[in-house]
Amino acid sequence: MEQDPNYQARVAEPQANTDALSQVYRADEAALVALRARGIAVESVWDFVSTTDAPLDAIPILVAHLSESHHPRVWEGIVRALSVRRARDGAFESLKRFYLTETIESRRWVLANAIGAMAKFTEVKELPGIEQYRAVFNRPRKPPHRPPAV
Numbered sequence: 001m002e003q004d005p006n007y008q009a010r011v012a013e014p015q016a017n018t019d020a021l022s023q024v025y026r027a028d029e030a031a032l033v034a035l036r037a038r039g040i041a042v043e044s045v046w047d048f049v050s051t052t053d054a055p056l057d058a059i060p061i062l063v064a065h066l067s068e069s070h071h072p073r074v075w076e077g078i079v080r081a082l083s084v085r086r087a088r089d090g091a092f093e094s095l096k097r098f099y100l101t102e103t104i105e106s107r108r109w110v111l112a113n114a115i116g117a118m119a120k121f122t123e124v125k126e127l128p129g130i131e132q133y134r135a136v137f138n139r140p141r142k143p144p145h146r147p148p149a150v
Contacts, residue, residue, distance in 0.1 A: 028070050028071045028074045032045060032061070032065060034061045035058055035061055038057055038058070038061070040055055040057070040058050042058075044077065045062070045074060045077035045078050045080075045081050046077045046080075046081075048077075048080075048081035049077060049080045049081055049083075053084045053086060053087075054081045054082070054084070054087065056086065056090070058081075059082065059087050059090035059091055060090055062078050062081055062082055062091070063082065063090060063091050063094045065078050066078060066079070066094060066095075066098055067098075072107075075107070076107075076110050079095075079110045079111060079114050080110065080113075080114070082095065082114050083113055083114040083117040083118075084117055084118065085117060085118045087118060088118040088119070091114070091118070092115070092118055092119065095111055095114050095115050095118075096115060096124065096127060098111055099111040099112060099115060099127060099130075100127065100128070108129070108133075109133065112130060112133035112136055113133070113136045115127075115130075115136075116133065116136035116137045117136075119137070120137060121134055121137035121138075
């Protein structure tokens with residue numbers, strides 16, 4: 001198989017696709033340099049999703065980027081980074097506005113999850129179509145991140 005050019009091409013193609021997507025994500029996320037300028041050490045918006053909540057001073061930057069054009073995975077990472085109760089003061093109204101105007105079902109679902117992370121269903125039941133996402137409002141809530149006591 002190592003000598004078969006067809007096999008080698010089939011093996012190389014997925015890796016080339018992965019490498020190309022990684023470059024697209026990195027280039028797209030370079031638009032988030034405002035986070036680094038504020039002293040927030042982050043390589044990707046997904047760092048906030050997989051490790052810890054976004055710092056409070058990152059929230060207005062992330063909210064501002066909701067209205068900018070981003071690769072779908074980067075946009076989802078931004079919304080998921082805002083999907084925490086502590087982001088409510090800076091993100092709740094914007095997330096509701098984006099939910100109202102979003103027409104792509106999968107993106108609406110991501111927005112509904114973000115809203116559900118910071119609000120009770122009764123607070124947003126007037127949003128058209130939110131009823132279909134009611135389950136995201138019934139999940140256990142993660143307590144807000146608190147630094148360890150010194």
